[in-house]
Amino acid sequence: xxxxxxxxxxxxxxxxxxxxxxxxxxxxxxxxxxxxxxxxxxxxxxxxxxxxxxxxxxxxxxxxxxxxxxxxxxxxxxxxxxxxxxxxxxxxxxxxxxxxxxxxxxxxxxxxxxxxxxxxxxxxxxxxxxxxxxxxxxxxxxxxxxxxxxxxxxxxxxxxxxxxxxxxxxxxxxxxxxxxxx
Numbered sequence: 001x002x003x004x005x006x007x008x009x010x011x012x013x014x015x016x017x018x019x020x021x022x023x024x025x026x027x028x029x030x031x032x033x034x035x036x037x038x039x040x041x042x043x044x045x046x047x048x049x050x051x052x053x054x055x056x057x058x059x060x061x062x063x064x065x066x067x068x069x070x071x072x073x074x075x076x077x078x079x080x081x082x083x084x085x086x087x088x089x090x091x092x093x094x095x096x097x098x099x100x101x102x103x104x105x106x107x108x109x110x111x112x113x114x115x116x117x118x119x120x121x122x123x124x125x126x127x128x129x130x131x132x133x134x135x136x137x138x139x140x141x142x143x144x145x146x147x148x149x150x151x152x153x154x155x156x157x158x159x160x161x162x163x164x165x166x167x168x169x170x171x172x173x174x175x176x177x178x179x180x181x182x
Contacts, residue, residue, distance in 0.1 A: 008150075010094050011039050012085040019061060022052040026150065030096050037095055044152045060085075100124045132157070136164040 010030040017024050027047040030039050071078045071091060080091025087093055103124045111118045128149070135145045146157040158165060
């Protein structure tokens with residue numbers, strides 16, 4: 001699964017999701033000002049396209065089907081337009097603090113149901129770092145990771161994830177030594 005800033009996901013609309021290509025178009029963000037949900041541009045002020053893996057596509061298809069079923073079940077009680085990917089149970093777009101407040105509850109529920117496979121405490125934003133670190137350790141070029149994260153300049157990614165880059169440098173030295181018989 002891909003990890004984005006939660007505020008970007010809260011502004012995601014189904015028209016931004018192409019499950020056939022598969023990719024999403026990140027165009028804006030959501031925030032709360034004076035207790036009102038407001039939408040704006042991304043942090044960089046630019047939109048971007050991010051490709052999706054098959055697992056994420058399956059999750060999004062299932063989510064859309066559940067959302068469509070809920071909209072049909074609620075009928076006129078459904079308040080949303082059906083435009084947003086992530087909504088309340090009655091169709092309104094989520095407020096920005098909702099996903100972060102749900103994260104501990106989701107982990108607790110998982111850990112109760114799966115005592116042998118416990119998840120550590122994590123903030124929602126930690127998933128973004130896990131995603132980036134995993135890609136970098138797998139050898140994905142920094143400029144590709146930077147683009148996925150929405151960093152305008154790969155130098156930002158290099159600064160934030162310098163510890164991962166240093167680990168890769170040590171691995172690269174070992175790989176080279178083996179390649180030349182050393």
